Amino acid sequence: MRLVLLGPPGAGKGTQSTRLQDKYKIPQLSTGDMLRAAVKAGTPIGLKAKAIMDAGGLVPDETVVGIIAERIDEPDAKTGFILDGFPRTVKQAEALASILHAKHMDLDAVIELVVDDRALLARIEKRAQESIARGDAVRADDNPEAFRKRLESYHAQTAPVSAFYAAKCALKAVDGMAPIDDVSAAIERALHERKNAAASTRAGGA
Numbered sequence: 001m002r003l004v005l006l007g008p009p010g011a012g013k014g015t016q017s018t019r020l021q022d023k024y025k026i027p028q029l030s031t032g033d034m035l036r037a038a039v040k041a042g043t044p045i046g047l048k049a050k051a052i053m054d055a056g057g058l059v060p061d062e063t064v065v066g067i068i069a070e071r072i073d074e075p076d077a078k079t080g081f082i083l084d085g086f087p088r089t090v091k092q093a094e095a096l097a098s099i100l101h102a103k104h105m106d107l108d109a110v111i112e113l114v115v116d117d118r119a120l121l122a123r124i125e126k127r128a129q130e131s132i133a134r135g136d137a138v139r140a141d142d143n144p145e146a147f148r149k150r151l152e153s154y155h156a157q158t159a160p161v162s163a164f165y166a167a168k169c170a171l172k173a174v175d176g177m178a179p180i181d182d183v184s185a186a187i188e189r190a191l192h193e194r195k196n197a198a199a200s201t202r203a204g205g206a
């Protein structure tokens, strides 16, 4: 199964991706995690991405497309993957479509977690406080100013990605304000609907 999870920062993509990874035994590919690992390792990509990420901006499309293209070629992604945090721009979505097309692959579902902005800010503040309570480092971009910038980037550049997939009839919206288990259940329902729709198309139905 090849799946994209869309939604604003703090929508719960990471939480739900981890659950889907365990359930379907396919890797969660988070560009945010990969970029943070590159920053930590001090690779050339990490060195370039750090300031952009800390300020809440978006890393250039070519950079993240390159990372994803390499990652989905790895053996563990052969049977499927969950993309979390990618694509974040229409250009990235188009690049993903051509990468998959060249491999004769397609996405099985695109799921958008819908959460309103005010709830997101509260979640991010909570995540920062929980990190402090655990004695972990707080993400450099989990502060109100960078967060506002991340939300702005989301509305300006990532919200159009939903329209891109909606036009292809591939998008399913799920209420991300619901409790975590309810969100997981709604994602499962959306995946089954997609599967049934694909089966009926193959069988020549509507």
Ligand code: ADP
Pocket: 008, 009, 010, 031, 032, 033, 035, 052, 053, 054, 056, 057, 058, 059, 060, 061, 064, 084, 085, 086, 087, 088, 089, 092, 141, 150
């Ligand atoms: P969140 O979803 O909580 O904002 P992520 O962990 O997905 O956080 O991403 C953190 C940061 O990494 C983003 O704010 C951005 O700077 C960068 N990033 C991650 N994925 C992409 C992407 N697909 N395109 C551009 N920048 C990205």
